[in-house]
Amino acid sequence: xxxxxxxxxxxxxxxxxxxxxxxxxxxxxxxxxxxxxxxxxxxxxxxxxxxxxxxxxxxxxxxxxxxxxxxxxxxxxxxxxxxxxxxxxxxxxxxxxxxxxxxxxxxxxxxxxxxxxxxxxxxxxxxxxxxxxxxxxxxxxxxxxxxxxxxxxxxxxxxxxxxxxxxxxxxxxxxxxxxxxxxxxxxxxxxxxxxxxxxxxxxxxxxxxxxxxxxxxxxxxxx
Amino acid sequence: xxxxxxxxxxxxxxxxxxxxxxxxxxxxxxxxxxxxxxxxxxxxxxxxxxxxxxxxxxxxxxxxxxxxxxxxxxxxxxxxxxxxxxxxxxxxxxxxxxxxxxxxxxxxxxxxxxxxxxxxxxxxxxxxxxxxxxxxxxxxxxxxxxxxxxxxxxxxxxxxxxxxxxxxxxxxxxxxxxxxxxxxxxxxxxxxxxxxxxxxxxxxxxxxxxxxxxxxxxxxxxxxxxxxxxxxxxxxxxxxxxxxxxxxxxxxxxxxxxxxxxxxxxxxxxxxxxxxxxxxxxxxxxxxxxxxxxxxxxxxxxxxxxxxxxxxxxxxxxxxxxxxxxxxxxxxxxxxxxxxxxxxxxxxxxxxxxxxxxxxxxxxxxxxxxxxxxxxxxxxxxxxxxxxxxxxxxxxxxxxxxxxxxxxxxxxxxxxxxxxxxxxxxxxxxxxxxxxxxxxxxxxxxxxxxxxxxxxxxxxxxxxxxxxxxxxxxxxxxxxxxxxxxxxxxxxxxxxxxxxxxxxxxxxxxxxxxxxxxxxxxxxxxxxxxxxxxxxxxxxxxxxxxxxxxxxxxxxxxxxxxxxxxxxxxxxxxxxxxxxxxxxxxxxxxxxxxxxxxxxxxxxxxxxxxxxxxxxxxxxxxxxxxxxxxxxxxxxxxxxxxxxxxxxxxxxxxxxxxxxxxxxxxxxxxxxxxxxxxxxxx
Numbered sequence: 081x082x083x084x085x086x087x088x089x090x091x092x093x094x095x096x097x098x099x100x101x102x103x104x105x106x107x108x109x110x111x112x113x114x115x116x117x118x119x120x121x122x123x124x125x126x127x128x129x130x131x132x133x134x135x136x137x138x139x140x141x142x143x144x145x146x147x148x149x150x151x152x153x154x155x156x157x158x159x160x161x162x163x164x165x166x167x168x169x170x171x172x173x174x175x176x177x178x179x180x181x182x183x184x185x186x187x188x189x190x191x192x193x194x195x196x197x198x199x200x201x202x203x204x205x206x207x208x209x210x211x212x213x214x215x216x217x218x219x220x221x222x223x224x225x226x227x228x229x230x231x232x233x234x235x236x237x238x239x240x241x242x243x244x245x246x247x248x249x250x251x252x253x254x255x256x257x258x259x260x261x262x263x264x265x266x267x268x269x270x271x272x273x274x275x276x277x278x279x280x281x282x283x284x285x286x287x288x289x290x291x292x293x294x295x296x297x298x299x300x301x302x303x
Numbered sequence: 304x305x306x307x308x309x310x311x312x313x314x315x316x317x318x319x320x321x322x323x324x325x326x327x328x329x330x331x332x333x334x335x336x337x338x339x340x341x342x343x344x345x346x347x348x349x350x351x352x353x354x355x356x357x358x359x360x361x362x363x364x365x366x367x368x369x370x371x372x373x374x375x376x377x378x379x380x381x382x383x384x385x386x387x388x389x390x391x392x393x394x395x396x397x398x399x400x401x402x403x404x405x406x407x408x409x410x411x412x413x414x415x416x417x418x419x420x421x422x423x424x425x426x427x428x429x430x431x432x433x434x435x436x437x438x439x440x441x442x443x444x445x446x447x448x449x450x451x452x453x454x455x456x457x458x459x460x461x462x463x464x465x466x467x468x469x470x471x472x473x474x475x476x477x478x479x480x481x482x483x484x485x486x487x488x489x490x491x492x493x494x495x496x497x498x499x500x501x502x503x504x505x506x507x508x509x510x511x512x513x514x515x516x517x518x519x520x521x522x523x524x525x526x527x528x529x530x531x532x533x534x535x536x537x538x539x540x541x542x543x544x545x546x547x548x549x550x551x552x553x554x555x556x557x558x559x560x561x562x563x564x565x566x567x568x569x570x571x572x573x574x575x576x577x578x579x580x581x582x583x584x585x586x587x588x589x590x591x592x593x594x595x596x597x598x599x600x601x602x603x604x605x606x607x608x609x610x611x612x613x614x615x616x617x618x619x620x621x622x623x624x625x626x627x628x629x630x631x632x633x634x635x636x637x638x639x640x641x642x643x644x645x646x647x648x649x650x651x652x653x654x655x656x657x658x659x660x661x662x663x664x665x666x667x668x669x670x671x672x673x674x675x676x677x678x679x680x681x682x683x684x685x686x687x688x689x690x691x692x693x694x695x696x697x698x699x700x701x702x703x704x705x706x707x708x709x710x711x712x713x714x715x716x717x718x719x720x721x722x723x724x725x726x727x728x729x730x731x732x733x734x735x736x737x738x739x740x741x742x743x744x745x746x747x748x749x750x751x752x753x754x755x756x757x758x759x760x761x762x763x764x765x766x767x768x769x770x771x772x773x774x775x776x777x778x779x780x781x782x783x784x785x786x787x788x789x790x791x792x793x794x795x796x797x798x799x800x801x802x803x804x805x806x807x808x809x810x811x812x813x814x815x816x817x818x819x820x821x822x823x824x825x826x827x828x829x830x831x832x833x834x835x836x837x838x839x840x841x842x843x844x845x846x847x848x849x850x851x852x853x854x855x856x857x858x859x860x861x862x863x864x865x866x867x868x869x870x871x872x873x874x875x876x877x878x879x880x881x882x883x884x885x886x887x888x889x890x891x892x893x894x895x896x897x898x899x900x901x902x903x904x905x906x907x908x909x910x911x912x913x914x915x916x917x918x919x920x921x922x923x924x925x926x927x928x929x930x931x932x933x934x935x936x937x938x939x940x941x942x943x944x945x946x947x948x949x950x951x952x953x954x955x956x957x958x959x960x961x962x963x964x965x966x967x968x969x970x971x972x973x974x975x976x977x978x979x980x981x982x983x984x985x
Contacts, residue, residue: 113946115938116893123888123938124769131771183966185974224937226770228784229777239861239932245942252949256956263960 083282086192094144095278099258101137105130106255113248134221141214156197157207171200182267192283209257213250220247332368333376338386340364354397366444380408399435405442406435423510427464434467452507457497458488460507475517487561501528522552529553543627547581555584569624575605577624578615592634604686618646618684636667639676642684647677657738665910673704680737690737697732705731711875718875729756743787743871744904744912745803745812753788767885785934787867789874790897791884796873798889798897800922802846802862802931803904803912812906813853813860815913821856829905830915840916841903843924850930862927864934866890866897891938898922898939 087095111118111126121129148154160167173189178201181189190199198206223230223243234240268274269284277283332340340362342348348360367373378384395401419425427434440463445451452460462485469481488494499506504513515521530538539545547556557580569577582600589595605611610618621628632638643664648655658664658677666674678684680700690696698721702709712718712731720728734752735743743749754760760783761776770778790798806813819825824832833849834841841849846862853860868874889897901917921927922934925944934940 112891112938113941113949114893115888115891123891127887127937128769128771135772178963183970183973185977226775226778226781227935228781229775235933238929240935241928241932241940244935244940245928245945248942248945249948252945252952255949256952259953259956260959263963 082285084192084285085194085281086197086277086283087281088147089281090143090147092278092281094140094147097140098137098144101133101140102254102258104133105137106251106258108133109251110255131225134218134225138218141218144210153195156195157203157210159200159203159207167200171204174199174201178267191285213253216246217250217254220244220250223247332364332373335378335386336367336373336376337364339377340367350395352395352397352401356398358395358398358401362443369446370444371447371450372443372445380405382408382411402437402442403435406437409436421510422512426512433469434464438467439464455507457499457507461498461505473515473517473521477518479515479518479521483560491560491562492564492567493560493562501525503528519552522554525559526553541627542629546629547586550586550588551581551584556581572624574614574616574624578622579605590632590634590638594635596632596635596638600685601683604683608685609687609689610685618649620645620649634672636670636672636674639667639678642678643676646684651677654738657736661738661740662742662910663740665908669909671909675700675704679703694726694730697737698730701731701735708872708875711872715875715877716879717877727756729753742812742906742910742912743874744801744865744867744914745906750783750788754783763880785865785936786890787865787874789868789877790866792878792880792882793868793873793876794878794882794884795876797869797900798866799869799900799902800898801865801867801902801904801914802917802921802934803865804849804906805861805863807859807861813858815905815907817858818853818905821853821858829913834915840918841921842918843921843926846903846917846921846924846930847926860930861933862903862931864931866936869900888938890936893938893941895936895939898936 107120108126108130111120112123112130115123120126148157170189177186177189180186188199192198220243223234223240224247227234227240227243234243237243237246265274265278266272268277273284343360343362344364346361350358350360352358372379415428418428427439440451446454455463462483465481465483466485467482471479471481473479493501504511515524538548563571568580572580579600579602582598583602585597585599587595588598616623632641643655643658655677663675667676678687680696681687681690682696682700688696698709708731713722717729721730729752733755734749736748736752739748741748757763761779764779764782765774765776768774768779768782789796804813804818805811806817815826819829822829822832831837833845835845835848836842850860850862889895899919901919901921903915903917903921905913905915907913920943921931922940923943925942928942
């Protein structure tokens with residue numbers, strides 16, 4: 081077994097703060113929206129927690145962005161668009177793995193390293209989430225936080241009901257996504273492998289996947 | 304014979320001697336009179352009366368000797384004076400009192416029957432007691448009536464009485480003044496005419512007693528004299544004068560005894576006075592539709608008004624002392640519209656422009672006869688009160704039409720403060736504005752009126768409107784933008800949601816004319832066109848259809864939402880802040896109490912709103928996201944379809960792992976076999 085260093089400390093902190101924040105936002109958002117069926121908090125408490133958490137996650141997002149821009153490692157989110165066919169093939173291969181290969185005992189075609197952390201499907205979805213969906217959710221969240229303050233911009237996008245529509249649709253997406261994301265996190269070589277890696281920074285990998293990787297990327301540590 | 308001689312001789316003596324005696328006696332003063340004149344012939348002899356008047360005590364002995372009473376002597380009339388007690392200090396208040404007291408002695412010789420022989424004289428003596436004998440007839444130089452009349456010309460004779468403050472009560476209770484200012488009359492254009500030239504039934508020998516129902520009847524009678532000299536053709540030469548003749552009598556404008564020549568009047572009278580010479584009379588003007596417009600100007604009111612320093616022509620353009628165009632208007636409304644644009648706006652441009660954007664102007668413009676124009680609130684064009692000094696105009700004038708609102712205002716915290724004399728307390732105009740008044744259902748501007756006084760409102764509301772991590776003033780404004788102040792501060796009121804149709808291009812409510820034109824219908828067909836299922840209530844699909852139909856006709860609209868009280872009267876029942884609603888869930892809850900009743904509001908041509916029932920679903924439908932995209936309330940305008948989508952997404956999110964795990968469980972023998980195969984190979 082080898083341990084590959086995948087998640088530096090700032091990213092691990094960002095991830096868990098983000099994870100906790102997302103859960104809180106989803107719960108308080110649901111409370112605000114479904115006050116007639118959910119009774120976890122009062123409306124005022126739900127709004128207060130939602131607003132505080134929202135701003136914490138804005139700061140958290142900024143930390144994430146700052147870290148990846150400064151280290152230059154933001155490239156791990158960027159698909160190799162200069163090789164689109166090859167990338168598409170890999171994506172199909174990855175999808176086949178999750179849909180079929182994993183059932184029949186195939187090995188995961190993607191082998192994570194520090195500089196090549198995401199498989200093609202993760203790369204596309206995380207890029208979309210981090211570069212588009214979360215910023216949009218942050219902006220629409222700010223619009224809803226104080227519609228009068230952002231009035232002119234809100235009007236540019238069509239009105240506060242439009243901002244709410246976008247925010248709610250993304251809320252729905254993230255609610256579903258986080259379930260799937262959690263499930264996918266259990267699809268390591270052991271159910272807890274990815275989760276433990278997100279705490280320790282190190283992902284365990286079978287020997288058969290480790291040949292030559294440490295030389296290639298220089299961040300894996302053999303045990 | 305002797306007996307006859309005895310009778311004739313004395314008679315002859317009487318007829319011969321008495322005239323000779325009387326002739327000899329004429330011009331001869333008695334001894335006591337001469338004694339009195341010893342002092343009273345002094346021209347400087349005067350007495351100051353209690354009212355500071357100076358009473359001359361000088362008697363012209365020669366003229367007295369010529370008077371009809373010379374033989375009576377002084378004591379004949381001055382019965383209270385004798386040489387034993389004279390002079391003595393006698394207190395006299397005024398010449399009037401002195402004259403009245405001394406005139407009492409006339410009745411000693413002139414019996415009442417004699418004085419009543421002439422009915423007019425009888426009236427003066429018995430009923431019109433305002434003048435005494437000596438005031439008309441004089442005191443010491445009285446001549447016989449015949450001689451007196453012969454010595455005076457007609458005006459002098461008439462003025463002997465009419466120079467005094469005489470009046471005559473009419474059947475209507477009015478008092479007809481009969482006094483004539485001698486100097487004014489002499490200076491008048493008619494100064495050289497005798498009284499009888501106009502008062503044709505009257506002369507030095509004839510003074511009929513007349514009775515009149517009222518002044519109008521009197522002036523109608525009196526003005527007949529005018530037409531003797533002033534021909535109808537002459538009078539009707541000026542169209543304005545011709546029109547005026549049907550409304551007013553000559554004397555109402557020109558006066559009676561002090562009439563000046565028109566050219567002299569124009570040259571000397573200030574413009575306002577010249578105009579008032581006619582317009583001080585209760586004149587009116589008939590509109591083409593038969594309505595009557597008062598063109599009377601209350602001079603006293605004008606002098607007190609904010610416009611007192613203006614000349615008439617400042618407002619009434621085209622009218623001068625030499626020009627009086629004849630104008631006609633369809634109706635009083637037509638005249639009001641003309642006045643706003645051409646008169647008031649000249650100086651009050653801002654207020655007029657604001658007014659032209661108001662519901663009152665729309666109502667007026669659409670032909671509502673009750674709609675107020677400038678003068679209706681400001682107390683008449685000629686008695687305009689300065690608003691600076693009379694703030695209450697913003698309450699009292701509104702109550703003329705909106706009196707039903709006053710009772711609810713009076714019980715409010717504002718009404719109570721105003722009732723206690725607090726001049727800073729808000730009245731109608733403080734919140735609704737004075738001129739740019741809009742339908743309360745179509746505007747959120749009323750809050751501006753509240754914020755004029757409640758300057759720290761944002762700060763105060765942010766004490767409980769929490770929006771962490773930092774609650775900005777704009778967060779309070781977010782609420783003010785869509786909720787009227789009364790919606791929270793009138794705790795007893797019902798609350799509803801109004802969705803008002805606005806034109807996005809103008810930013811103003813879409814006028815009904817534009818709406819009808821775009822929908823190709825008329826007012827009667829509007830409901831059929833928009834309430835397609837004819838259930839009397841707009842549902843979300845109907846709102847969308849209306850929005851889409853307008854969009855196709857290039858009329859881009861939006862429904863501006865507002866939470867307000869359900870009845871206008873409730874809006875005025877503002878209570879103290881301790882009783883205001885602070886429960887967020889009254890609004891922010893899927894079943895929010897304040898969001899149960901929804902109405903669609905359309906602006907009619909006259910500015911009034913048409914309020915249509917709407918189903919609550921219009922706030923929660925995918926159909927209304929675009930039409931009402933500017934109205935949103937956390938928790939209560941949730942789109943139901945998204946709620947369903949959320950449930951589907953959650954189910955889908957859970958189904959993916961469950962499905963995947965299930966497949967993995969099912970396929971685990973395959974993996975075991977493969978693993979074993981691989982192991983076998985090893």
